[in-house]
Amino acid sequence: MRIEKRQVKDRPLTVIVEYPEWNSSVERLIDKISKADLTFTGKADDRTVSIGISDIYYIENVERKIFLYTDKEVFRYDRSMTDIESVVSGTELVRISRTCIMNTAHLKEIRQIRNSHLEAVMDNEEKLIVSRKYLPDIKRIFKGENV
Secondary structure: OOOOOOOOOOOOOOOOOOOOOOOHHHHHHHHHHHHOOOEEEEEEOOEEEEEEHHHOOEEEEEOOEEEEEOOOOEEEEOOOHHHHHHHHOOOOEEEEEOOEEEEHHHEEEEEEEHHHEEEEEEOOOOEEEEOHHHHHHHHHHHOOOOO
């Protein structure tokens, strides 16, 4: 594989993928590239904000309401966890419990706490509980595999 980069001012980001034949590797690459620019529309107070997938630390369902957590802000989101999960498959967002989806790009460490429970510590020192049921998905992401 050959990678070329060049800066072109006053033009949008453009990715051109040239391939000798269409196969599953090319298809996965295209899928990853297209999801890198994924955004969510969140609400906070009287404002509506577009939030890039890379800015999201985690998504949580609290009393049937969905919240998007960034480094310093929290936004309300008007879709279901199932909708979100279908959109973010193949990205660094992975489900860690019935009520939480975490961005592994912001994961600092996972540690074992009492009674063999697991805790994810994020870049911003936020702590999340990881269900053992979802741990294999996190391990696959760290190995570079798709979930």
